[in-house]
Amino acid sequence: MSSLGDLLARAVELGASDVHLTPKQRPVLRINGGLYVADFEPLADDEMRIIAQELVPPHVRGQFEECHECDFSHVEVGVGRFRCNVFYGKGVPALALRHVKAEIPTLESLNLPPGLRSCAAAPCGIVILSGTTSSGKSSTLAELIGLINRTEQRRIITIEDPIEYEFVDDRSTITQREVGLDTRSFATGLRQVLRQDPDVILVGEARDAETLRIAIMAAETGHLVLTTLHAGTASLALPRLLNEFPADERDRVRQAVAANLHAIVCQRLLPTAQGGLVPAVECLFNTPIVRKLIAGDAIEKLDAAIETGNEDGLQSFDQAIFQLVRQGIVTERVGLEHATHPEKLRMNLEGIFLDDSHHILT
Template sequence: MDSPVLTRREMRGAQPADTAPDPLNQTLHHAAIARLHRLIDECGDTGVSDMHIHPDKPMRRLRSGKLFIPDGSEVVFSQAEIMMWLDEATEGKHDPLNPRGHASVALATEKYRVRGTFRKSLQGVTVTFRIIPGVVPDVDAIGVPQVIQNLIHRDSGLLIMEGPTGSGKTTAIAGLIKLANKTYDKHIYMVEDPTEFVHEEIGATSIVQREIGTHVVDYPTAIEDALRSKPNIIVVGELLNAATAKAALHAATTGHLVITTAHAGSITEALDSFIGQFTADEQPQIRSRFSQSLLGIMVQKLVPTVDGRLTAAREVLLNDLNFTEIIRDDKMQMIRARIAGSKGCFTLEDSLADLVVKNAITIETAIGAAKNPDDLRETLARKGVNL
């Protein structure tokens, strides 16, 4: 027998002051939420990472990077059901899709947390749900390099996780926070949009988790507020704009370890993107501050393995005096060569070549994922791989 599902409104015991509850609407609303919760649990239990739902169309599921519709078990939702989910997730907010045309939300069943994005489209209001594992991962289990793990011990500076949406940036940060939580008694302040992993405090560690739109209006405001509580570590969900980048940089240069994400596909792109958010007049000063506060950058990309799963290929920069000078003096053309000659640093092509040597991925997969296929071929040849 299914456990009763309480909606957010029922848990709050709230009703609009001037509106009498409609029993039929309440029943339909409750049924729509219960059906969604059951499906989320089913998908999570079978390794599905994403659910793509369009009104009156079979739901697509994503597992190991491949979209599919299960044979003989098509699931279809109406536009009315999707709007009930949106109403529930936004707690009845009036017209939540305006003015941006989309809304990011967080939901939870008894087993899983879910990140959802509702958006207007030609097909109506559609939604994508990403299922978050119920257990915060260990950094070793997800393969975060030791050189990146070591940065969690630093007292101040900026660590940036880069990569496309769905590449595991948030998961990597969650693993690092779990490591800090287990290892040190620290004050950790996290602000995300939305919150994905929920961290349980260990020992004397204090963890504050806030969500944009629910607990605070935007990232710059959240970072400013964080500084008043003297945290050791500040997690900023995403460097959305210059204001967020400037606030994160200020925090990193005033005695805080700041960990954040962005969407670049390489180290060089990451550096150019960060600086490029600012005006030409601001850039010289930003370059100087950024070059001195940056601890490291990890770019991550998921690639299919030979056994049909996904694994991460990475590119890593660890800042040192040479990189500081290169960034400060805007000599970005030197970055790639410097990565190749720096201890602890490696390119995406190095990582892909290692995966080929371990027989984790095919040569064709590696070449397709490489930013510089010719460099990859040279690296594979040096490692004795026949092309």
């Protein structure tokens, strides 16, 4: 596997977030959101089979043989840790490897709003990190766990698939469990974790109703639960969550979420003017107004609550992008491309702001 090791070392040296290996093609690196062909020879079908056979760890080989795809973590000695997905294409294995940096990130290093510190300080409740794939959710979760670890004496148990960032106990005591290796599934691990005296529970991904149901119950019984959900905006995360449940359960679940939600944080990664990536962050904290809207099934009004809740730390994507453009971190073109409401953002950048009745404020 020396050739793979050389490739991964080169990828890390270039700052690549992902490495893609497909048969008969040169390896491809994702750097700052763009795809670049690496200066390595194409891998033949047999070479791909050998790499897959050597990389896939014993605890997921059965899954790989049955389902022809699996997730796991891989440590390349002297290079770093990678989150791996091996899958078949046209009968031959292909791989996607994401580099997981060894250093636990901080709010400052990730350019995240300081208001997110409240998510780590909360004694209980649910914190949901949402966004599309590759929007930085895992890094933000790691930062929150790292912040708790540095500042609080708490018992933290994580359930991940696979383990990405590795934590070393500081003020907190942390156990990391990997689905497939340490527990059968997220739901199974969650059912057992309540007997393990946790203060904080991290669930790598809320994939189904059972996992969500147990996570909500854990928050109701005084635990802080952090998890991720795929949704494009903070307000869309709630319908996404509720739709996982049968229709006759949704009202009860919605009331439970209204009572126990701490925050929904949604991210988008934007290319910077300097050539890197920066997150635009939408923040929905469970203020009394937000709680009332959720409990009253007025979720369609959450966007307005976010727009007008800046004093309480709430922030829309467009407000976040407005600041990034004003600070010269991203260009206006990039900002408009990633905005939820591009025309509204364009008007704001021109100094025109409208109230709810579409009257010009400035």
